[in-house]
Amino acid sequence: MQNNPPLEIAGKKIKNRFFLGTGKFGSKAEMKKCIRESEIEVVTVAMRRVDADAESDNILEFIPKDVILMVNTSGARNAGEAIRIARLAREAAGVDWIKIEVINDSKYLLPDNRETAEAVRVLAAEGFIVFPYMSPDLYAAREMEDAGAAALMPLGSLIGSGEGLKAKKFIEILIRESSLPIVVDAGIGRPSQAAEAMEMGAAAVLANTAVALADDPGNATMAFSLAVKAGRLAWLGNMTKPAKSASASSPLTGFLFEE
């Protein structure tokens, strides 16, 4: 029997700590299959202007109703635009869970922590459950926490890079110093990287590109889910730390041929 309590955020109990982004999938049906098969409980979606002539399916119809929908504010370049997207998401679909993503830089797609904190302050006061996507900076983390964030989403490495936990040291500091759940987001390209984040105490991991662009997204989603769970159990198990010298795992007494 595993002793692995769910992640609790805003009254929701989340057992599967692998959050899935829904971008870049070959088809919406495939995305739905990934969500179902791996029992994904939290997904992110974006909002965009649409071409008047476009004929396209409504992505929300492919997301099971029992899955928590988190709307990201991608495309926002400042706090004001992020706030507007969040309010629109609430008005149009009753969504309160918002990943605040404010990006001004098109080369590195790094989040603007200052604008993000401002959006957190306004939206948390309006009752939104806010998840700031941020660079892992301790001062910014404290500011987001004071502003009413529900969790922090520091980047592992650059969005879509698959480089893993390049920001590991700084994420570890947030895990130690913040009382909020830490959801590692961006740059996670391999299940082993997701497991590593969980082993060091992250509360959850979000990935999108690595899964959606895999040859077999179903298997990739399952691999991430299992890795995140394994990492979580490892953290809860509080395993021994690496040592410089050897330590025998079999008794060092009573050898058979000793004289």
Added chain:
Amino acid sequence: MKIVVNGKEKIISEKISSLNEFINIILKDEKGKIIELNGKVIKKGERESIYLKDGDRIELIQFMGGG
């Protein structure tokens, strides 16, 4: 009259009066689309009684895949 749709100016006939009529003309497939008029989300049932005026700003928005 001149209205702005998704940031682009459009000249439309004065004969098109209600928002509903305009949406029916410009949107081929309405499924899953969100319509915002001057910063306010408009529900389908409200459209018949809303009349367009010069300078109105319409946004056509949709939920999409994203990380």
